[in-house]
Amino acid sequence: MTRYEFALLALAAVGYVVWRDWQRSEEPGAQSPDFIDQAENLFYDATEGNFFGGTEDTDMGQAQLNRAAFLLTIRTGEGTAGNDGYRMLFGGGKFDSFADHPRQVVTALSNGKPISSSAAGAYQFLRRTWDTLAARLGLTDFSPASQDAAALELIREAGALGDVDAGRFALAVRKVRKIWASMPGAGYGQPEVALERLQAAYQAAGGVVNG
Template sequence: MIQYAEGTWGPNAYRMLFGGGLFNSYDQHPGIAVTRACITSTAAGAYQFLGSTWSSLQKDLKLPDFSPVSQDKATVELIRRKGALPDILSGRIADAIYKCRKVWASFPGAGYGQGERPVTDLLRFYVQAGGQLLTT
C-alpha cells in the first residue's frame, strides 16, 4: 500500500527514484537529487527513502545495502517508530496511515504539498492486495 501511495508499485518498485527514473545498483542508496514540479528530492526505492533518512536507518539497523530486503526492514522500523505496527497487525490500517502521515508525503495529512492520496484509495488498494481491515 505504501508503494501504491508513493507511486512506485510495480516490477521496478525497489529501483525507483523520485520522479519515476530508475537506479541500477542496490549496493547503497543512490543519493541522486531529482527535481520534479519545483520539488527536489533524494527519495529512492519502493518506499521512497530520503538519503538522510536511509543513512540513519542503515546505521541503526546495520543494513548492508539498499536491497529489497533492507528496504523492507527499514520500512517496518519506520512504522514501528511511529507506533503504528500494532495497528497494522490488528487491521487498523487507517489508524496506521494517520500515525505515519509525516513519514510518507503521499499519505493524507502529510502536508508536504506533493499530492496526497485519499485514505479511501489507500484502504481500497490494501484490501485488493489481500490485506484485511478490522471490522467492528
C-alpha cells in the same frame, strides 16, 4: 512556570512544528518520525484507548499478511507499486544498483513546483533517513528486502506497527502520514492519495481491516 514562560514555550513548540513541516515539504520522501510525531500518536492512542497499540491478541499469521499489505499500500501512495518500484528515483527515473542508496539529487516538478530530492526506492527514502536506518538495523545494501525492513522500522517508530498487525488500517495510516507525503492528511503540499484507494489496495493484497 509563569504565564509568560509558558507562552514562550508554546510559541517555540508551534514554531518548531511549522519549521519541521516546511523542511519536510522542501524534500519529499520517507522521513524518520520526530518526537512531535511520536507524542501526537501516543496522545491519540491514549485518548482512543489503544495505548501502545495492543497487539497481545493479534493473529501473527494475519499480522504478517497485514504488514506486507500495508507496505504495498505505502508503495501505492508513493507511486512505486510496480515491478521497478524498488529502483525508483524521485521524479520517476531508475537507478541500476542495489549496493547502496543511489544518493542522487534529482530536481522534478511536484504540483507545479520544482523540488530537488534524494528520495529513492519503493518507500522514497531520503539519503539521510536511509543512513540512519541502515546503521540502526545493520543493513548492508539497498535491496528490496532491506528497503522493506527499513520501512517497517519507520512504521514501528511512528507507533503504528501494532495497529498494522491488528488491522486498524485508518489509524495506522494516520500515524504514518507525516512520514510519507502521499498519505491522506500529510499536509506537505504534495499530491495525497485518498484513504479509500489505499484501503482498496491493502485489502486486495490480503490485509484485513478491523477498525
